[in-house]
Amino acid sequence: MSPVNDGRRRPVTLKEVAAKAGVSVSAVSLVANEKKNARIGEATRARVLQAIEDLGYRPNALAKNLVHGQSRFIGLVADAIASTPFAGQIIHGAQVEAWRRGYVLLVANSEGNAEAEAQAISMLLEHKVHGILYSTWYHRQIDLPAGLSEAETVLVNCFADDGPLAVVPDEFDGGRAAAQLLIDAGHERIAFINTVTPSPAREGRLAGYRAALADAGIEVDPALVLDADSAQEGGYASVEAVLASGATAVCCHNDRVAMGLYDGLRERGLRIPADLSVVGFDNQEIIAAHLRPGLSTVALPHYELGVAGVRALLDGGPEASDRLTIACPPVVRESVRSLA
Amino acid sequence: MSPVNDGRRRPVTLKEVAAKAGVSVSAVSLVANEKKNARIGEATRARVLQAIEDLGYRPNALAKNLVHGQSRFIGLVADAIASTPFAGQIIHGAQVEAWRRGYVLLVANSEGNAEAEAQAISMLLEHKVHGILYSTWYHRQIDLPAGLSEAETVLVNCFADDGPLAVVPDEFDGGRAAAQLLIDAGHERIAFINTVTPSPAREGRLAGYRAALADAGIEVDPALVLDADSAQEGGYASVEAVLASGATAVCCHNDRVAMGLYDGLRERGLRIPADLSVVGFDNQEIIAAHLRPGLSTVALPHYELGVAGVRALLDGGPEASDRLTIACPPVVRESVRSLA
Structure with missing residues (x-):
């Protein structure tokens, strides 16, 4: 049954609810704002709730927050939305988990601009958020913005020296998963195109690749580890070096590098995976799922980072300064040839 | 000078501000909440503001909203964040414009799920938003969700029969701009790969292409208009038909179609733009700027749609049911060969 409020702009008032339920306005207010310890009989409460539903009354969440002395907001600062x-x-992940727990996400976008970021954090603090998730679009170390000291904070996809709890992707695990896709297909001469930019992804993924090879009893040949820009152009520029290395397969720092490598190989008349097996990283859907052939890769768990960030904020997590790592699962498509 | 609140979690209280300024707590409250018509002397007001700054006091935006009897929130529903x-x-566009005007954007993400969407709209209404921007990630007609009748609404990138004001991209203008890039380079035999999905983009861009050709005195040959899926796979599947048409250039429905076309042409040993000039649509940066060669395209003005949506909500716009169209500007890269 559709509430009678449909089709009109004026919101239903407490007074209208009170008239319909046959109770006082203050009784409606106590029920609507879920005031604890309020002395309202069960029958009255039921009548008020029925009238609220019949009329389509919207409780005022702001008033409810003030009544409770705390807000149901969680702030999220994002730098590259x-x-x-x-x-x-x-x-998305943070919102789904926040809503499930009765919280609302207040999103503030800084676009990596320090002034906008300070303004974003001020705005969140002025709205008395329960806590703040501070997130970056790629995994990196940050200097903690000053305003964050005024709220419970969880860092998402970033971390700071002596900073609060950080929820980050397990780069090592991801690098290992990428190499393992190739090892399982029988490859032994596996190149690794790394980024030139120092970052947890650069160090962690390479260490994971090395560990996977070592675990499989494959010697790590330093000549197989190449550096390149972490975009399509870097992959394209690496084609000659990969071919010269004698590798039968290659792990790319990310899907964009793999896309550039595809272009360079195709220009030379080479086929993937017949001539070279390729694995990416990120699972950036619009690229990885639509290259020819589809790119096997490792997913960055951004959704899961958002979920885990909210959980850590509401439930507490490991001690501050600790890092909570989230797995990077492999995604299998058609870019790896089995040598078995 | 850094406020003394740095480095501690406990927020500065009204009482501390009052003590520092040597005035009553209620005087601080009136100044901090910007209560209109409050009788506060200029000297007192200045002392309070100085104490607020010195101590790093954060006014309570929720209380301020209640004092003013209206909120400074603008809600934004997004379906594919x-x-x-x-x-x-x-x-991003909506937030920049909202902040400039002293409003805060409350973002609710529905991921195209009807239940999440209803919950999102309820949440926004309960927070007494000043109004709601309802947005879709691609331009389309929608059925107006019931909850939107309770708030001032502007539709962004979508529209509804008898619905509120809609801010949408000018697809016709964009289609014309895409064809004009090729006409200006001297092409006359220009193919058009359209999407098979009925949409304002499908109709509008094709009409714009036709108008550009007609304006240039070029006959529109129906054999040059092809249909394809609107992803990379559709472009790839269109290669034979484009080549068979005798076209020297092609407008693609979007950048993803162009990416698939690039792959198919390259597999046949053909070069862009030497053998075929290609223009995309969307200016999806991660694709268009990094294909080889860079893809000339037409930009979808998403940022500008967000800005215009907030302006229409705060300033009013044309009458409800009207549509406000935003231009789609050409972006020139290296995929068009000049025949001049």
Whole structure:
């Protein structure tokens, strides 16, 4: 049954609810704002709730927050919401978990601009958020913004020296998973195109690749580890070096590098995976799922980072300064040839 | 000078501000909450503001909203924040304009799920938003969700029969701009790969292409208009038909179609733009800027849609049911060969 409020702009008032339920306005207010310890009989409470539903009354969440002396807001600062889907995936995960727990996510977008970021954090503090998730679109070390000292904070996809709890992707685990896709297909001469930019992804993924090879009894040949820009152009520029290395397979720092490598191989008349097996990293859907052939890769768990960030904020987590790592699962498509 | 609140969790209280300024708590409250018509002397007000700044006091935005009897929230419902950067660009534009005007954006993400959407709209209404921007990640007609009748609403990137004001991209203008890039380079035999999905983009861009050709005195040959899936796979599948048509250039429905076309042409040993000039649509940065060669395209103005949506909500716009169209500007890269 559709509430009678449909089709009109004026919101239903407490007074109208009170008239319908045959109780006082203050009784309606106590029920609507879920005031604890309020002395309201069960029958009255039921009548008020029925009238609220019949009329389509919207409780005032702001008043409810003030009554309770705390807000149901969780703030989320994101630095690149307009440039990649990564920030959106963190927001999605955080929102689903926040709503499930009765919280509302207040999103503030800084676009990596210090002034906008300070303004974003001020705005969140002025709205008396329960806590703040501070997120970055790629995994990195940050200097903790000053305003964050005024609220419970969890860092998402970033970390700080002596900073609060950080929820980050397990780069080592991801690098190992990427190499393992190739090892399982029988490859032994596996190149690794790394980024030139120092970052947890650069160090962690390479260490994971090395560990996977060592575990499989494959010697790590330093000549197979190449450096490149972490975009399509870097992959394209690496084609000659990969071919010269004698590798039968290659792990790319990310899906964009793999896309550039695809282009360079195709220009030379080479086929993937017949001539070279390729594995990416990120699972950036619009690229990985639509290259020819589809790119086997490892997923960055942005959605899960958002979920875990909210859980850590509401439930507490390991001690501050600790890091909570989230697994990067492999995603199998068609870019790896089995030598078995 | 850094406020003394740095480095501690406990927020500064009204009482501390009052003690520092040597005035009553209620005087501080009136100044901090910007209560209109409050009788506070200028000297007192100045002392309070100085104490607020010295101590790093954060006014309570929720209390301020209640004092003013209206909120400074603008709600934004987005349907695909986790899948594309498009929703993020709308959010970015809306947030920049909202902040400039003293409003805060409350973002609710529905991921296209009806239940989550109803919950999102309820949440926004309970927070007494000043109004709601309802946005979709691609331009389309919608059935207006019931809850929107309870708030001032502006539709962003979508529209509804008898619905509120809609801010949408000018697809016709964009289609014309795409064709014009090729006409200006001297092409006359220009193919058009359209999507098979009925949508304002399908109709509008094709009409714009036709108008550009007609204006240039070029006959529109129906054999040059092809249909394809609107992803990379559709472009790839269109290669034979484009080549068979004798076209020297092609407008693609979007950048993803162009990416698939690039792959198919390259597999046949053909070069862009030497053998075929290609223009995309969307300016999806991660694709268009990094294909080889860079893809000339037409930008979808998502950021500008967000800005215009907030302006229409706060300033009013044309009458409800009207549509406000935003231009789709051309972006020139290296995929068009000049025949001049």
